[in-house]
Amino acid sequence: MACRFPGGASSPERLWDLCANGQSAWSPIPESRFHAESWYHPDKEHLGTSYVKGAHFLAEDISRFDAAFFNLTADAASTMDPEVRLQLETVYEALESTCFRHNHDSLLRDPDTLARSFLTGNGAAMIANRISRFFDLRAPSLMVDTGCSTTLTLLHLACQSLRAGESDMAIVGGSNILLNPDMFIAGSNLSLLSAQGRCFAFDARATGYARGNGIASMIIKPLIAQSEMEIPFVLQEAQEVLMRECYEMAGLDPRDTGFVEAHGTGTQAGDIIEAHSIGRVFVLRRSTDGLAGVIKAVMAMEKQAIPPHLNFESPNENGAFDALNLEDPPQVGESEENEEELLDQLAFTLGQRRTRFPCTIAWSGSSITEAYATLDAPGLTTQRSMRVPRVGMVFTGQGAQWFAMGRELLDAYPVFCDTIHEADACLKSMGAMWSALEELQRNAEESRLNQVAYSLPLSVAIQLALVDLLRSWGVYLAGVTAHSSGEVGAAYAAGAITLKGALAIVYIRGETWCGRWSF
Incomplete structure (x- = not known):
C-alpha cells in the first residue's frame, strides 16, 4: 500500500498516526490553488459561487515531479495531470512494499496554449495505461468513475479478475487533487458540502461532506478472501442487501465483525440511511471512504487498535444510535512489538526488497x-556511485572446511541448492559411491569432511555454489585469487572451466591421494 493524504500522511504508517492521534488535516483553501475569496458567497442559494471556507489539502508541492525517473519528456510531464504523476509515484511505492478527477477544464480554457501532450497526460483512457506502460503490465487496464465508491468498485473488479484467473496480481489506485473552484461551486449549488469544509459524520452538526486531496495505491494478490466491501447506495434496503451478499460470497458471518469502515458522508440524509443499514446487518463499533478507509482498516488490524472518530461530539438524534447497538469510539490501544x-x-x-538506485x-x-x-x-x-563496483574474491584451499558448512544456504536459496544437486550428480557420474548432499548434512560425529577424498570435492562444490548464487544476484567478479584447491573454484568463477570440469579435477585428485586412481 502507498498513499498521499493531507496532514503529512505520505505513507500508510503516517496516515495511521494521523488517525490514531485524532488529528485534523483541515485548512483554509490555499492561495496556491485558487483565490477562494473571489468565488466565495455565504448564501447557499447563490449560484455560481461556493459557501465553503476550507478543505483538506496536500502540504507538498504538487508541481514537483521526477519526470526522468518515469522516462517522461519535460513536455509530457508538464502537461500531465498532477493526479497521474502522484499515482505513478504511489504505485511505484506500493509495488516496492506489495476515481480520477482531471484538470481538463483548466487547460482547455485557453486552447491557444494547449500543449501537444495534453491528451496523453489527461485523457481518461490514458490514466490507468500510464501505470501499465511504465511498469510494462500486460493485463487489463481500465479507468472507472462511480463517484465516492470508485476505488472500492475498482477493488471489487480487481478481486473478480483474480478469482477468474485473468491476472495474477492487481493494482488498485485512486486520486483526487483540488486545483480549481469548479467542484466547490457545483457542490455548493446542490448544498452537498459542509460550509466549514469539515465532515461531521454521524454527528448532530452534520451539514454536508468535506472535500480533500488524496492519492492511494494498493497491490492485491489471491491470498485471503475479502471480508468487507463497502459501496454506498441511496436506499437503505439496497445497502443491506449488498452487505449481506458480500458476506455470503465470502462465507462469513456479519455478527463476527468487530469493525466496519463506513462511508460517513456527514450529511443528514446519508448518515441516517447508512447508520440504520449498518446497524441492521452488524453489531459493531466504528466508522469512512474508498482506499483511504481500506488502508486505515488494514493499519488498524496490524496495530490491533481502533483509532478515534474525528469531529464526533454528540450523536445525530435522527440516527437512533441507541437502537443500533453502536458504541462510542474506544481509545487507541498499544500493540507490543519486538x-x-x-x-x-x-x-x-x-x-532485499527495495530497488537499488545510483x-x-x-x-x-x-x-x-x-x-x-x-x-x-x-x-x-x-x-x-558512477560505476559498477569491482568485486574480487579469495578462494581458500583445504583446512577451512567443517561439517555444517553451507547448510543454512541449502534451505534459504534454491540457486545454491540446485548447484549442490548438480555437483552431486556430476560426482556420481565419475564413480563416486557417496552423495555430496548427504555428506553436507551429516552431524559432527558422522561427518567425513576431514578425509581428503571428501574434503576436496565438497569444499570446491560449496565454492561453485556460492559463485552461482552471487551471479543470480547480479554480482560478477572482476578478479580472483586462490590457494591450493581454491584455484579450481577461482578458475570456475573466472569462466576458465565448467562446473563438471572443476569437480573432475578435485575428485580425481582426492581419489589419487587415497590410491584409488592411477593414470
Whole structure:
C-alpha cells in the first residue's frame, strides 16, 4: 500500500498516526490553488459561487515531479495531470512494499496554449495505461468513475479478475487533487458540502461532506478472501442487501465483525440511511471512504487498535444510535512489538526488497530508535556511485572446511541448492559411491569432511555454489585469487572451466591421494 493524504500522511504508517492521534488535516483553501475569496458567497442559494471556507489539502508541492525517473519528456510531464504523476509515484511505492478527477477544464480554457501532450497526460483512457506502460503490465487496464465508491468498485473488479484467473496480481489506485473552484461551486449549488469544509459524520452538526486531496495505491494478490466491501447506495434496503451478499460470497458471518469502515458522508440524509443499514446487518463499533478507509482498516488490524472518530461530539438524534447497538469510539490501544525483530525486518526490507538506485546511503544502528534518528539527521547525505563496483574474491584451499558448512544456504536459496544437486550428480557420474548432499548434512560425529577424498570435492562444490548464487544476484567478479584447491573454484568463477570440469579435477585428485586412481 502507498498513499498521499493531507496532514503529512505520505505513507500508510503516517496516515495511521494521523488517525490514531485524532488529528485534523483541515485548512483554509490555499492561495496556491485558487483565490477562494473571489468565488466565495455565504448564501447557499447563490449560484455560481461556493459557501465553503476550507478543505483538506496536500502540504507538498504538487508541481514537483521526477519526470526522468518515469522516462517522461519535460513536455509530457508538464502537461500531465498532477493526479497521474502522484499515482505513478504511489504505485511505484506500493509495488516496492506489495476515481480520477482531471484538470481538463483548466487547460482547455485557453486552447491557444494547449500543449501537444495534453491528451496523453489527461485523457481518461490514458490514466490507468500510464501505470501499465511504465511498469510494462500486460493485463487489463481500465479507468472507472462511480463517484465516492470508485476505488472500492475498482477493488471489487480487481478481486473478480483474480478469482477468474485473468491476472495474477492487481493494482488498485485512486486520486483526487483540488486545483480549481469548479467542484466547490457545483457542490455548493446542490448544498452537498459542509460550509466549514469539515465532515461531521454521524454527528448532530452534520451539514454536508468535506472535500480533500488524496492519492492511494494498493497491490492485491489471491491470498485471503475479502471480508468487507463497502459501496454506498441511496436506499437503505439496497445497502443491506449488498452487505449481506458480500458476506455470503465470502462465507462469513456479519455478527463476527468487530469493525466496519463506513462511508460517513456527514450529511443528514446519508448518515441516517447508512447508520440504520449498518446497524441492521452488524453489531459493531466504528466508522469512512474508498482506499483511504481500506488502508486505515488494514493499519488498524496490524496495530490491533481502533483509532478515534474525528469531529464526533454528540450523536445525530435522527440516527437512533441507541437502537443500533453502536458504541462510542474506544481509545487507541498499544500493540507490543519486538524491537530486535523490527530492526531485522527493516534491514531485510531495505537490503532485499527495495530497488537499488545510483544514489545510496550507508549507516549503522543497533535499535529502531537509533535507525530513525540517523535517517532523520540533517547531515545525512547520499553518495552517488558512477560505476559498477569491482568485486574480487579469495578462494581458500583445504583446512577451512567443517561439517555444517553451507547448510543454512541449502534451505534459504534454491540457486545454491540446485548447484549442490548438480555437483552431486556430476560426482556420481565419475564413480563416486557417496552423495555430496548427504555428506553436507551429516552431524559432527558422522561427518567425513576431514578425509581428503571428501574434503576436496565438497569444499570446491560449496565454492561453485556460492559463485552461482552471487551471479543470480547480479554480482560478477572482476578478479580472483586462490590457494591450493581454491584455484579450481577461482578458475570456475573466472569462466576458465565448467562446473563438471572443476569437480573432475578435485575428485580425481582426492581419489589419487587415497590410491584409488592411477593414470
